[in-house]
Amino acid sequence: MNTFQELGLNSDLLQAITDMGFETPSDVQAKAIPILLNEEESDLVALAQTGTGKTAAFGFPMLQKINIDSRTTQGLILSPTRELCLQITNEMKQYGKYCKGLNVVAIYGGSSITDQAREVKRGAQIIVATPGRMKDMIKRKMVDISKIEYAVLDEADEMLNMGFKEDITDILSHTPEDKSTWLFSATMPKEVASIAKKFMKSPIEITVGKKNESTNNVSHEYYLVNARDRYQGLKRLADANPDIFSVIFCRTKRDTQKVAENLIEDGYSAGALHGDLSQNQRDLVMKSFRNKQIQMLVATDVAARGIDVDDITHVINYQLPDEPEVYTHRSGRTGRAGKTGISMVIVSKSEVRKIKSIERIINQKFEHKQIPDGMEICEVQLMSLANKIHNTEINPEINKHLDSINELLDDTSKDELIKKFFSVEFSRFFNYYQKSKNLNVSDTSRGDDRDGGRGYGSNSNASRYFINVGRKDGYDWMKLKDFLKEVLDLGRDDVFKVDVKDSFSFFNTEKEQQEKVLAFFTDYKHDGRFVNVEISEDKGQGTSRNKRRRDGGGGKRRSFDKPRSDRRSRSSDGGGNRSDRRSSSRNDRDNKSFSSNQSRSRRSNTETRSERPRRSRR
Ligand code: ADP
Ligand code: MG
Numbered sequence: 001m002n003t004f005q006e007l008g009l010n011s012d013l014l015q016a017i018t019d020m021g022f023e024t025p026s027d028v029q030a031k032a033i034p035i036l037l038n039e040e041e042s043d044l045v046a047l048a049q050t051g052t053g054k055t056a057a058f059g060f061p062m063l064q065k066i067n068i069d070s071r072t073t074q075g076l077i078l079s080p081t082r083e084l085c086l087q088i089t090n091e092m093k094q095y096g097k098y099c100k101g102l103n104v105v106a107i108y109g110g111s112s113i114t115d116q117a118r119e120v121k122r123g124a125q126i127i128v129a130t131p132g133r134m135k136d137m138i139k140r141k142m143v144d145i146s147k148i149e150y151a152v153l154d155e156a157d158e159m160l161n162m163g164f165k166e167d168i169t170d171i172l173s174h175t176p177e178d179k180s181t182w183l184f185s186a187t188m189p190k191e192v193a194s195i196a197k198k199f200m201k202s203p204i205e206i207t208v209g210k211k212n213e214s215t216n217n218v219s220h221e222y223y224l225v226n227a228r229d230r231y232q233g234l235k236r237l238a239d240a241n242p243d244i245f246s247v248i249f250c251r252t253k254r255d256t257q258k259v260a261e262n263l264i265e266d267g268y269s270a271g272a273l274h275g276d277l278s279q280n281q282r283d284l285v286m287k288s289f290r291n292k293q294i295q296m297l298v299a300t301d302v303a304a305r306g307i308d309v310d311d312i313t314h315v316i317n318y319q320l321p322d323e324p325e326v327y328t329h330r331s332g333r334t335g336r337a338g339k340t341g342i343s344m345v346i347v348s349k350s351e352v353r354k355i356k357s358i359e360r361i362i363n364q365k366f367e368h369k370q371i372p373d374g375m376e377i378c379e380v381q382l383m384s385l386a387n388k389i390h391n392t393e394i395n396p397e398i399n400k401h402l403d404s405i406n407e408l409l410d411d412t413s414k415d416e417l418i419k420k421f422f423s424v425e426f427s428r429f430f431n432y433y434q435k436s437k438n439l440n441v442s443d444t445s446r447g448d449d450r451d452g453g454r455g456y457g458s459n460s461n462a463s464r465y466f467i468n469v470g471r472k473d474g475y476d477w478m479k480l481k482d483f484l485k486e487v488l489d490l491g492r493d494d495v496f497k498v499d500v501k502d503s504f505s506f507f508n509t510e511k512e513q514q515e516k517v518l519a520f521f522t523d524y525k526h527d528g529r530f531v532n533v534e535i536s537e538d539k540g541q542g543t544s545r546n547k548r549r550r551d552g553g554g555g556k557r558r559s560f561d562k563p564r565s566d567r568r569s570r571s572s573d574g575g576g577n578r579s580d581r582r583s584s585s586r587n588d589r590d591n592k593s594f595s596s597n598q599s600r601s602r603r604s605n606t607e608t609r610s611e612r613p614r615r616s617r618r
Helices: 012-021 025-036 052-065 082-095 113-122 131-139 156-161 165-172 190-199 226-237 254-263 277-289 325-332 348-361 373-393 396-406 413-435 477-488 511-520 544-554 564-568 575-589
Strands: 044-047 074-080 105-106 128-131 150-153 180-184 202-205 218-222 246-249 270-273 296-299 314-317 343-346 367-369 461-465 496-500 507-509 534-535
Touching: 012 496, 025 044, 025 496, 044 052, 052 074, 052 082, 052 150, 052 180, 074 131, 074 165, 074 270, 082 105, 082 128, 082 314, 105 113, 105 131, 113 131, 128 131, 131 165, 150 165, 150 367, 156 165, 156 180, 156 325, 165 190, 180 190, 218 348, 226 254, 226 314, 226 343, 226 373, 254 270, 270 277, 277 348, 296 461, 296 507, 314 325, 325 348, 343 348, 348 564, 373 413, 461 496, 461 511, 477 507, 507 511, 511 534
Parallel strands: 044 180, 044 202, 074 128, 074 150, 105 128, 150 180, 218 343, 218 367, 246 296, 246 314, 270 296, 314 343
Antiparallel strands: 461 507, 461 534, 496 507
């Protein structure tokens, strides 16, 4: 069956289908439509992933079968969320645009119930509703569904997930026994099976693709970071994909709001979508997202349910869902309408095992990828800018300023001009990222990296720090300890294992103090010079590889501008790489005594939010 005509649809619908540009039926449409158009009515259970065209699969047959000349409500479509409800209503109106006299009404919470009741009263052949509001309106006798012939449970798994089981049961009890029930779902958990059993009479079952399998045009990637680096990781993924158009999933409304606020503050075009926002706010956010004014939509699972926006390039799981099944819904937001998409997961070590259970559900493997380092991102941004310039149409308004610009740039060669031009944009990224740390943590639990995991998850509860002051600066261990205790406002035994070298030193604190210590030494100046404190991989045991390197490397001379290549090198050994960098930066500092007054503006291992280069809004 490869045309809509062959499926048996009437000319009004075929005309609308042509207008919409649908050429061939999707799998679920090809399977469901002939069954549902059959004179002999039957119940149907259809399992198909998001984005496979389920709306039309039930929408076309319903439109063809109802009697438009009657004003009685004949079709009821239940869907989990307001957004989805509105989407289905719009689609149905599109499909039925040549069906004269058709009235499809949406019923959902958060909007005037009397307005909705008035619309229904005008004669709605089809009602699309969320369960909560529907139940309410039945109770208040604002709708009459006692004569419906077709009931659709759309996204049934999600409705049950959201706790609508009782509402659905209640609603269906007000419908005739002999109606047909069509159930559509992406997955088939036990609850859906039990609903089907309870409300349906020997339904015909169709499955598109494998049960519970994600669409194949989505590739799945995971990124392993320390939990505290999650947000930095997210920003890097965004920066490494300049044209990203994505949904970012968080677990709670609070996290959703927070991540969105941080992104906005950091200059990204982002927005939040969750249940604590007013309907009006949600509508505005969705509108901006559809218009692509928002590049990154941060959402909860419930709020993002059924978002039907094509062209989403990335789904980012900022946090994994509690239920692995939910992942399928998330990743189904991308890779729609035949396009390819990427579903990324940011995990900390303790969550890696969840990846495995998701792999079993989606029947696809995740690729363990590395969070890009700063220089990679700079390169991507640079090339993206070059491409943008290459493809930009010239604005003729420029012409009248051309003479004066030419005069100004008269002595500048083309090469020089290009370099300068790019530096305007590029330097922001470069300055931000040039000292950025490697965020990746090696994955020992999956056995695909063999590094021994040194340095991370160490059982010691102490943090060891490197500080760029030493004997040259007049410190011995007692003086340094006193200095640290004083500026950090710490107790007598809170600073320990102080180890003073010639031009740098080490010291320990309890892990709990780490944040405070690092925060304090961001941009801290003493006697007009920057004091730089970083986490050291040296645990103060004196036997590690670091120790040898440090002692052996102390005399080597490396310039501060050169060892950038160290920072570029990534290996699967996150810990080792970090210690390599630490030792190179220690050498850097060795060259310049504390008094050399070289102002290094930032501590290299912390990317604070305010440091991010602002990106221009589209
Ligand atoms: P689902 O409910 O399975 O998640 P939708 O019904 O929302 O999927 O359809 C996803 C997208 O595909 C929509 O934008 C819809 O307009 C489009 N679509 C549906 N059927 C076809 C078709 N046969 N050809 C092209 N696009 C289609
Ligand atoms: Mg749908």
